[in-house]
Amino acid sequence: MRRYRQKYYDLFSNFYDLIIKLHSKDNRLFLRHYLARKSGIKPSDAVLDLCTGTGELALVLAHYAFKGRVIGLDFSLGMLNKAKEKAQKNGTKNLFFVAGDAAHLPFKEGVFDVVTCSHAMYELSGKTRPLALREIKRCLKSKGLFCMMEHEEPKQPFIRLLYYIRLLSMGKEGRKIIRNELKELKGIFNNVIKEVTSSGKTKVICGQKIG
Ligand SMILES: C[S@@+](CC[C@H](N)C(=O)[O-])C[C@H]1O[C@@H](n2cnc3c(N)ncnc32)[C@H](O)[C@@H]1O
Structure with missing residues (x-):
């Protein structure tokens, strides 16, 4: 399954940005800045963008952490x-990319001030997600913040139908996080807060590592 998903994304990488651009127009950039601001990144922070994809969010984060460094893992x-x-094209010097699995992060304990994950937490099903959440906590510094962004359940009937089709494709295990995400995150992080954007379409959930 993991290998199949990897191959799928290797192929999808050729169209990903175009599809996202068509799908969200300028909204995507607004959302990336929204997440960066919610995560409270400071200029000299060390940041991990988990499941970074084509690095759109990581590029924005690197701008906020301009004296620090950002690592995008996928x-x-x-x-x-x-x-x-x-x-490279952007000339961003404080952004690095690492190949790896979210369930086994190749970093030492307590090295990141902030970990982000945009539109990927729902993809991590089965054992991967609980492992990834534990790994995120391990790699965060004390008082460090984890922030994830996902679609909120749509209200419009047709989009809602598409949303449910996506849920079906995630299998029973994958769907668990949709119903229990706050409970799951509260079991791992402290001060878990969910915020929904003004459009009501996107949510950001952040939790802190205490201790
Ligand atoms: C829907 S894309 C989101 C990409 C990016 N975060 C964004 O917001 O555009 C999901 C990403 O998660 C990555 N991914 C899925 N499972 C993963 C895993 N177990 N470990 C690392 N990356 C994974 C995929 O390769 C893909 O790039």
Whole structure:
């Protein structure tokens, strides 16, 4: 399954940015800044963007952490290659990319001030998600913050139907997080807060590591 998803994203990397652009127009950039602001990144912070994809969010985060560094991690080399190309083109010097699995992060304990994950937490099903959440906590510094962004359950009937089709494709295990995400996150992090954007379409959930 993991290998299949990797191959899927390697292929998808060729169209990903275009599809996202068509789907969300300028909203995507607004949302990336929204997440960066909610995570309270400071200029010299060390930040991990988990499941970074083509690095769109990581590029924005690197702007906020301009005296620090941002690492974008993903298991798809196709996605990472696109991300690297963009960072190079942009001349971003404090952004690095690492190939790896969210369930086994190749970092020491307590090294990041902030960990972000945009539109990927729902993809981590089965054992991967609980492992990834534990790994995020391990890699965060004390008082560090984890912030994830996902679609809120749509209100419009047709979009809602598409949303439920996506849920079906995630299988029983995958769907658990949709129903229990706050409970699941509260079991791992402290001060868990959910906020929904003014459009009502997107949510950001942040939790802190205490101790
Ligand atoms: C829907 S994309 C989101 C990409 C990006 N965060 C964004 O907001 O555009 C999901 C990403 O998660 C990555 N991914 C899925 N499972 C993963 C895993 N177990 N470890 C690392 N990356 C994973 C995929 O390769 C893909 O790039």
